[in-house]
Amino acid sequence: MNDDNKQPAPGSDGNGGGGGNPWMKSLLIWVGILLSLALFVTMFDGRSSAAGGNAIQYSSFLDKVDEGTVKDVTISRDVITGTLSSGEKFRTAPVQDPTLIGKLREKGVSFTAKAEEGPSIWMVLLYQSLPFLLFLGIAFFVLRQMQKGGGANGAMGFGKSRAKMLTQKEGRVTFDDVAGIDEAREELQEVVEFLKDPTKFARLGGKIPKGALLVGSPGTGKTLLARAIAGEAGVPFFTISGSDFVEMFVGVGASRVRDMFEQAKKSAPCIVFIDEIDAVGRHRGAGLGNGNDEREQTLNQLLVEMDGFEANEGIIIVAATNRPDVLDPALLRPGRFDRQVVVPRPDIEGRIKILEVHMKKTPLAPDVDARVIARGTPGFSGADLANLVNEAALMAARKGKRLVAMSEFEEAKDKVMMGAERRSMVMTEDEKRMTAYHEAGHAIVALHEPASDPIHKATIIPRGRALGMVMRLPERDSYSYHRDKMYANLAVSMGGRVAEELIFGYDKVSSGASGDIQYATGLARDMVTRWGMSDKVGPVEYAQPEGESFLGYSASQPVRMSNKMAELIDAEIKSIVEGGLDRARHVLTEHIDQLHLLADALLEYETLSGDDIKKLIAGEGLDRESQGPKVSIPKAGTSVPKTRRPGPFGNPAPAGA
Template structure:
């Protein structure tokens, strides 16, 4: 029996319960009131009996219902101790006697009605619990096209085959070709995976079923599998179509027999049903499953095998030309000043995703509107970029002179190390105005997109992170909690250098992976003794970098003081101002420590 049939049956049962309860209440009420007549006293009743005016009597407990010879009805109550039966027999009056009549069972009736009402409410809430929660967008509503997706040219090219297949499945089957039944979109958050899926549906002009992986799983075992069946049953009726499962890692995680519990059982059943449905497609059935995730490494191997998700399309962060195209898409309805150069903005936003860039354009428009401008200017984009990268300024937060000076030394330490150590990303701006959760911010922006980091670049990054704490310790002979985030990031980078990237002399080119396996087993991929050696190596890398930074800053205390004092006065310094303070004229001079020391 299908979930729909069960729902209809339960509704019928609930309705019959309500009807039965209502009928019982009406019958009980009629039964209790059917023999009621004129209320008379016992004395008057006995006078009528002695006079021969009573034809019939019905006694129920202490209640008497009588009918006169004229048809008139009477009702009274028998007094305690009164004897009536002998008198009625002597007068030859027809009478009957029953136990006391029960009162209408209103309590039982109320219970029946409340239970029936509760069943109706439960059916309304959970009657469709096994139905798919997918949002269906038909052809007329699929307005997204590939032109609306910028910065993902390679991904769009890979998805063109899917579009052609959905438009004309017979074209491929005629030559014996079999199109992939599933395409997995992989990439970090905000890179446009969902938008790409919508664009495929729009280009192919087919219905689009959209659902999140978490919407399959409920606390009730078997519900997720039922929803998967219902989703694909709807898709088969609407074929050709696209089924899009966002965040599929919520339901497609690797199965582990060692992990028990209802939640795990429900997730495994849901995954098993998904595997069955995807494997049961007929050749060129017209259904394409698109799924998105930013954690492909935790997906079950059975889900990724050929015949299910045949293709994996990587949707990464856009390059400089992609960022410019994304900015053009999001700013097409924004009035821009003639001075605005989107390429300059794109060059200063490496690593940003499409969602980040959309946020920059939106924030710039808001800042311009707040200043009552008719156009969005380049300054608005610069401020918006800083807000997205560093957080909003907390101008209402007033720092004491001591806290302000400590923050200035901390940020000056970051800046000076970034200027002195070769291989560091250029410093774009430094500020001691509190932003977000930080008391101060040093913003570094690489000159070009970086896709692979060398060991030297990572060590330089570690040293910049250590610069703030080292400056505080040199000047104040103590440390503060302000360096907590810097230390956490430095330790994480050092751990990856040792365990994942093979950049440790102690272990060589060996990758140990994460501390915990991703298959859910919770076991380490290495022994406890190896873990201890790794901890020692991580500590050695971090402390060595810290010692080098202390020495570097101690040799350039004059430059540190100049940067700090200017920060205290101006609160924010850009790249040009920093170079002027340090006596640098070109970017190449920034890598020369002797220039800084002599300034």
Template structure:
């Protein structure tokens, strides 16, 4: 039909028919062997005794499967119609008695009697003997099948040799992710798209004496959009895009990693100008010299080859290397130096404007309630999700759609989004979990203590919702609205510690006992106290010093200070935590009636939102921000835009500015 297929609509090629023919031929060969093999000549017991045993031409007897006996004759014996003779037996015992009687009849001495061998044969045993040969032949065919590898510099080699070929994949078209699908990282988009312009219009830079940057590292927490930004770059660029994962270089065979790096860069140079993206580069880019005693490290050899390929004697200026990682602190300094990765682009969690832009992107495919305005909903959701990354926001939108479908709703409404946020932050509701009345009351007053302390402390986060319905591992759940700030004073941190201790203090005041429910609160209080004393220099006795005692969750075994300083730090931490506890205890006793009121309302309704808190407690005595407009007021930042930056739109379309001509939009972007 002209589509390259054969036999109707089956898209088979010549290789497929070749291997099918080989398989069919092998099966046919086995069947022909079974059909045409020599069946021998069947005789009776009387013929065996008088024609063969009595004439002394029997070499040995083989009892096969305890059913028949194959007579093996001495060389030179004449047998018509076959190569051997055989006869059936009723049982092995009867055959042995009859053979013994025949030997006595002919007067044969024991040393001259015929040897008897017992064997078992079937078609399965024959196939088992043939399988190793078939496996060897199949392996050779598989090697030939994988011979002509596409895309690598060493194409045409067999499979054992193709292990050194790069697993990198090259993409040119049909990439559906564009820059309009990426939001919340406007500055990173500008820098990435600038690399594309370097490749498409290199002359305007070379005329000024500039060198094209070799590459950039995209770093940041998980879920902030590093890989998505790379995909968007592939979608927007009109140059080949080669992608590979850092772990794909490492194999159990020595020398495979460096060979794959060489092959990958050979592929990139062959298709230059192009963009090469290495995701999770920390798999091969770790610092050298750590823990490799008495031998060479395959990872170090791979890293060394990567360093040479990026900036050695055999480099090319038409290949831009992008890399993604969430652990830039463990990368080798030689890899991060200018000339290899000239730029380090940090992609952090988005601020409130970035979250609003990301919500607009992920709300686009959802079927929303007609009464909802997408832009207003995006701003409202951005104000309700502080600290969320792009992956978290995508999960919230997807969970809202799933909840709407579960409830058989025709469209996604605001209630579904609220439930989705609760689901992402707190976990799945456990409505079937049975709590004893005393436990439920303890949880209610514990959460009421948190809420009251946070309500009457100036620097505590405003409360959005409090619930005693178990979620995830916790028995209670409270959602607060942290401020969009990056600097904290000692007073603000102290108020936060008091709010964390509110639940434990409420248990002590109302029940005269404490429970294990405050373990997570105490852990956060301890971490905050040690951070203030050890890292932030907020203690007059310890002084203006900062000790790096924890690095990415790994505790340093040797403390960088003396035992006397350690004792002083412990004393300061205990004094700080005790001060927060006493202040919280005083506040809970002053607001005893309000804590009891909130606790009983929680026992009654199980969930309280901000409107319920305003009804019970009245307005909060401190000014607070809760809406998008209030958060972005006087911030001075520009509105996020999911489209291309104004000064780079022409570049992406291949219409680079002429030398010496700079548009007004570019001037504005540069400003």
């Protein structure tokens, strides 16, 4: 371990000079200044308060003399003090009264005159020199802070780097703690090898990349990957955020960049990690004249330090961003950030490995299957999966369990994806029945569409903004979708609306299908305008570009189309969505008995797994000891009369179904 990584010894300030806590030293200095000011004020305003006794008016003093209640008096130039017969002290301000002495003699009051002594020569010198001494002390304090550098948080430290150096004594992270991003890890492996043995590459004339830019969605593990590089190489690791460079004063950010590289040179070889570099590295001039001069000067200084006249050997810059498209091209050229390492969202195998890493510290029940959890979490990042494991552990602890079972992981997954259960939500029987038929419609269409993903769960328990849901799990991650699957998804999305219309009638269709209609419309629009899946429109892109805009101007040229083409596109989108509606209506009309069976089961049990639904459709009974006795289900394909008796779960079906 390098000596640079050692913590300062107790009693030292970490700056190499003097002892004691720097914060305490600064506090003592300011306390001394405030006490000196208080003493200075007291010296000029303390003589009047030095005289004791209650302050009374001069007229009251004369009245007390006339009454004979004054015992003795001391007369000075600024104040008259004395004692009453009762022993009470008093004081008053004197006036030019030549008759006072006569009155005191007449009443037999003993009095004395107190001569005023002028201040000594030392007090005069102190009065005159105190302001100068205060000014000299403050100047000395400021100069001392400037000579020391002041630190990043000192009085003169606003131009110093705010980068923090992390040591490997505690919380050491290695590549064993990073899972699911094997390609990115392998690409950065040679950076670790260079930091361990630089001569290995120098013998062949090779130069290690000066910078690596980690690009990926939030939560994919960019910061963890950078820490793992430092942990594997065992070198100092400086971390700073891109926003720490930018300040209100022009030139402060550039000064911090210079100071950061000066610190890194002293600890080379080392890694400097800049998180969210797009805060300081945005494209110069992109603000159309309203750019921030401070940010651009900071970026210019960063460009020079990375590859300028002076080479910074042994310093590897690792940066992370979610928006590589807004970075300045000069920052991405060879010699600066030589590599762009994409840190993607993990696939199913990567999610399994990530879950296994986070499950190491969690006691698991035998029924926990990481592959099933990974299948049910497509698109989850590493941070999402860590949160999922943590939520499952919290739920098990809340129930008083010693092991985390698969049921907790399922509940945690639903909570993370859709929100907590709203069992306190009051729904009428009609609303529950409509929700049950709506979700049953989705499920039945999904079962009879060959290209649809298998059903994992169906529930009518409200979560978040949804009153129910049907969850389908793909067998594997899909990176492209075929036309048949898109049509299947359109039919499944319309299954809920069609079920409401078939069971409750045209006038009783609810607004519960708004999200389904939005999804179907967006999918149909992409099929027509992006993917060329309309024979009438053809393989031409008409979608609006998704580029960053500045002051209302898009980064890409807008799509130009005639009014006739816009009408044709709208007609094609409507035709595709209505085609999905017709497919769903055909499936549900043909299998109306299965729709009734599944809706009754949802009303009885509220949540059904994919296996439970398959058993229902196959005519088998459901054996759920915890939720009720075994129920006999009529086989699929049996005729269902128009006016039905109460269903097999004891739930009366709507008349006229």
